Structure formats: C-alpha cells, structure tokens
Amino acid sequence: MSPIKHLIFAGAGHAHLFALSRISEYVKSNIRVTVISPGTFWYSGMGPGMLSGTYADAEDRVDVERLVTYQGGKFLEDRVSEIVPHENYVLTESGKKLEYHALSLNLGSAVDDKLVEPGTQNVYPVKPISNFLRVRERILQKADSPEPLKLVVIGGGASGCEAAAAAYRLSQEVARPTLLTLVHSSHQVLDEHPRRARKIMQEWLDEQEIKLKLGSSITRIENQKAFLEDGTHVSFDIAILATGVRPPHLLKVSPLRTAIDGSLVVNNFLQSVTYPNVFGAGDCVSLENQELDRVGVHALKEGPVLHHNLLAYFNGLAMKRYEPQKRYLLILNLSDETGLAIWDRLAIRHPLAFKLKNYLDLQFTTRYQKTVVEKG
Numbered sequence: 001m002s003p004i005k006h007l008i009f010a011g012a013g014h015a016h017l018f019a020l021s022r023i024s025e026y027v028k029s030n031i032r033v034t035v036i037s038p039g040t041f042w043y044s045g046m047g048p049g050m051l052s053g054t055y056a057d058a059e060d061r062v063d064v065e066r067l068v069t070y071q072g073g074k075f076l077e078d079r080v081s082e083i084v085p086h087e088n089y090v091l092t093e094s095g096k097k098l099e100y101h102a103l104s105l106n107l108g109s110a111v112d113d114k115l116v117e118p119g120t121q122n123v124y125p126v127k128p129i130s131n132f133l134r135v136r137e138r139i140l141q142k143a144d145s146p147e148p149l150k151l152v153v154i155g156g157g158a159s160g161c162e163a164a165a166a167a168y169r170l171s172q173e174v175a176r177p178t179l180l181t182l183v184h185s186s187h188q189v190l191d192e193h194p195r196r197a198r199k200i201m202q203e204w205l206d207e208q209e210i211k212l213k214l215g216s217s218i219t220r221i222e223n224q225k226a227f228l229e230d231g232t233h234v235s236f237d238i239a240i241l242a243t244g245v246r247p248p249h250l251l252k253v254s255p256l257r258t259a260i261d262g263s264l265v266v267n268n269f270l271q272s273v274t275y276p277n278v279f280g281a282g283d284c285v286s287l288e289n290q291e292l293d294r295v296g297v298h299a300l301k302e303g304p305v306l307h308h309n310l311l312a313y314f315n316g317l318a319m320k321r322y323e324p325q326k327r328y329l330l331i332l333n334l335s336d337e338t339g340l341a342i343w344d345r346l347a348i349r350h351p352l353a354f355k356l357k358n359y360l361d362l363q364f365t366t367r368y369q370k371t372v373v374e375k376g
Contacts, residue, residue, distance in 0.1 A: 003030075004030050005101040005102070006099065006102075007031050007034070007100065007104070008034050008035075008103045009035045009104050010103065010104065010106070011037055011108060011282075011284075012037035012064040013041070013107075013108045013283075014043075014044070014282055015281035015303050016035075016104065016306075017303060019303065019306060021371045022307060023071035023072065025311060026073075026311065027071065029314060031314055034073070034075075034076060034098060035064065036079065036090075036098075037077070037078075038077060038078070039064070040061045040130075041061060041368075042130055043060050043062075043129070043364065045357070045361045046059065046060040046361050047060070047132040048159075049335070051133075051170060052165070052166035052335040053173065054335065060365060062365065062369055063369075067368070078092040078093055080093075083103070085254070088103075088277070090103065102277045102314065103278045104280065105264060106281055107248045107250065107282075108127070109246060109247055109248070109284060110125070111127050111243060112244065115221055116220075117222035117223075120221055121224075122224070122236070122237060123221060124138075125240075125241040126163055126241065127245065135238060139171065139174065139238065142237065142238075143176050145176075148177040148178060149237055150178075150179045150181075150235055151180045151237065151239075152238075153167065153180070153183070154240065154242060155243040155244065156186065156188075156189035157242065158193070158332055160182065160240075161205075164182045164205070164240075165204075165332075165333065165335040166333070166335045167180060167240065168180055168210060179211070180211065185215070185216065186214065186215065187214050189212070189214070193342055194344070196345065197340060200340055200347055204349065224236055245283060245294055247261060247262045247263040247264070249262065251284060255274075256278060259286040261286070263285055264284055265286055265287075267287075269309050269319045269322070270285070281302040281303070282299040282302065283299065295330065298324055301322070301325070305320050308320050328343075329342070329343050331353050337351055338354050339351075339354035339357050341353035
C-alpha cells in the first residue's frame with residue numbers, strides 16, 4: 001500500500017461541494033482529507049429568496065461537517081490565514097499549522113466594504129449569504145413601527161436587483177410603509193448585461209416605485225447615511241451592500257501567482273500556474289489567459305473537473321481540462337413568482353423563468369442534503 005497522502009480543502013463553497021460529497025473516493029485511494037471551513041454551506045442562488053420568505057433557511061444550506069466526517073474526512077471549523085506553498089503547509093486563524101501534499105482552494109469572495117466607516121450599523125453585504133437572513137430579521141423587527149422603513153440597496157448589478165426585489169416583497173408582506181432606494185454608479189441597472197435585460201429590469205423597478213439613484217458612486221457610509229459623489233446622501237434604516245465581489249486578501253499576499261484583482265491564476269486543469277500541487281476553483285480563481293464572469297455556473301461546472309483532477313494528481317492519471325462555456329443561462333428571482341431569464345442577448349421576464357430557477361436551485365441543494373442523510 002502506498003504511503004498516506006494529505007489533501008486539504010480550504011473552503012466549502014460551490015466548487016468544492018461535488019468533491020466533498022465524494023470524500024470516500026479519496027479515502028479509498030489512501031488519501032487523508034481535511035476540510036477547513038467556517039461552517040455551513042449556503043447556496044447563493046437562493047439567498048434573496050430567504051430574504052423574501054420564498055425559502056426557509058433549512059432549504060438553502062448543507063451540513064458540510066456531517067457530510068465530511070461521516071465519509072472519513074476531518075472537518076475543521078476554521079479559516080486559512082496564510083498559505084506557504086514552497087513548504088507545503090497552511091496556517092489557520094486558530095493557530096494550527098497543517099502540512100499537505102495537495103491543497104485545493106475554494107475560498108469564495110467578499111463584498112468590498114471599505115467605504116463603510118467603523119461603527120456603522122445595519123449595513124449588510126450580500127456575502128456571506130446568511131446575511132440575507134439577518135436583513136429579513138431586521139425588517140421583521142421593525143414591522144410594527146409607525147414610521148416608514150427606509151431601505152437602501154447599494155449596487156445595481158444582478159445581486160443588487162435581486163436583493164431589492166426581495167426586500168420590496170418582504171416589506172409588502174408585512175404591510176409596512178417602505179421607502180426603498182437602489183443606488184448604482186452606472187447610469188443603468190444591469191449595465192453588464194444585454195440591453196433587453198436592462199430595459200425589463202428598469203421597467204420592473206419603476207412599476208414597484210423603487211426609487212433609483214443612478215450615475216453616482218458612493219463615497220462613504222456612516223451614521224445611517226450613504227454619501228454620494230454628487231454631494232447628496234441617502235438615509236437608511238437598513239442598507240444592503242451589493243457593490244461587486246473581490247477575492248480574499250489571503251491570496252494576494254501569498255507567494256502564489258495572482259491576477260490583478262487578487263484571484264489565484266490557474267490553468268485549465270485548475271492548478272496554480274506556479275505550484276502544481278495547489279488547485280483552485282470558484283470566485284477566488286482566474287483562468288490563465290481567459291477572463292471569466294463571477295457567476296455560480298462556472299463554480300458548479302468546475303466541481304466535477306476539480307474532483308477528477310485531484311484524484312488523478314494523487315494516482316498519476318491523466319487530468320481533464322476545464323473548458324468554460326461561452327454562453328450560460330442566468331435567471332434573476334424577482335420575488336413576485338416571476339424571473340428574469342437572460343441568455344446571451346435574449347431576455348424575458350416570465351413565471352416559467354422563476355419556476356425553472358426554483359426547480360434547478362432546489363434540485364441542487366436537495367441533492368447534497370440527501371447525500372448528508374445517506375452518508376450519515
């Protein structure tokens with residue numbers, strides 16, 4: 001029998017979930033597996049639905065610790081604080097030093113909150129996904145107040161529009177007078193999407209009487225006010241921050257080669273271009289010589305390739321190339337039982353779009369929730 005090797009999964013996001021549900025395959029190959037993650041997996045596609053009340057929190061999460069341990073893996077509720085690839089070890093926030101033969105990174109991404117002044121309360125970034133539950137709780141806590149609830153969503157991309165739709169739906173259900181403002185630096189919402197999608201989204205926001213503050217960037221957020229570069233400000237009781245995501249700073253300060261945005265540069269085998277025993281997938285990586293949108297579809301498609309290549313690396317077998325699809329379907333949940341479906345230059349708002357999204361999202365989470373039960 002060959003000597004036992006050690007594989008560390010840092011992070012338990014979308015791209016790792018496929019491999020984590022198959023840890024038994026690593027164990028059978030005489031590979032010891034350690035998973036380092038701060039806790040439960042939350043599926044980002046259903047986050048706004050938790051805010052609106054479409055989904056219960058139990059529908060949106062997977063018990064990663066149970067999934068890992070019942071297959072013979074080790075789970076550490078922790079975070080990687082430093083990567084030392086030339087000596088093959090990582091350090092964790094709790095002070096542990098863990099050596100590895102191979103390391104796989106799926107560290108996710110974070111919303112840039114540098115404009116939020118220290119001490120400012122009731123500002124919730126859209127990541128971590130569990131923040132959607134916190135926003136829901138805050139809105140419900142204020143349901144009996146006689147004063148209108150002032151909500152602001154900062155960011156008019158896909159996540160910002162979904163968050164605004166969900167917050168609007170919840171405020172309508174609790175019958176609370178609400179002043180909802182969406183602030184976006186561009187002059188159009190969904191500015192990175194086709195014109196048809198922008199038009200549909202704009203019209204929908206207008207129909208709901210959601211106030212739009214477009215074409216002016218936020219300069220700082222403090223004292224329950226979001227200040228804009230045009231000299232105005234928006235007061236709020238609750239703010240949702242959806243201004244785009246960035247890779248964790250951990251990668252940028254590591255010896256690993258990173259892109260301009262601080263993401264890990266990997267080849268089509270999802271290996272670091274500087275350390276071949278370091279792999280990565282999801283929002284924290286960039287493909288060498290190819291730009292990828294920060295969308296969940298890539299992480300989900302990378303998952304099976306990553307799993308295959310990790311086993312192939314240890315067993316001396318041929319690896320598979322990840323070839324990202326050029327076009328993909330994106331569906332935004334408008335929290336009114338309709339969805340905005342976007343495919344290439346095409347876009348349509350329709351109840352069937354939401355039904356398809358709902359089916360796909362529940363199919364994804366249920367698959368891994370069932371795996372937890374089966375493995376346990």
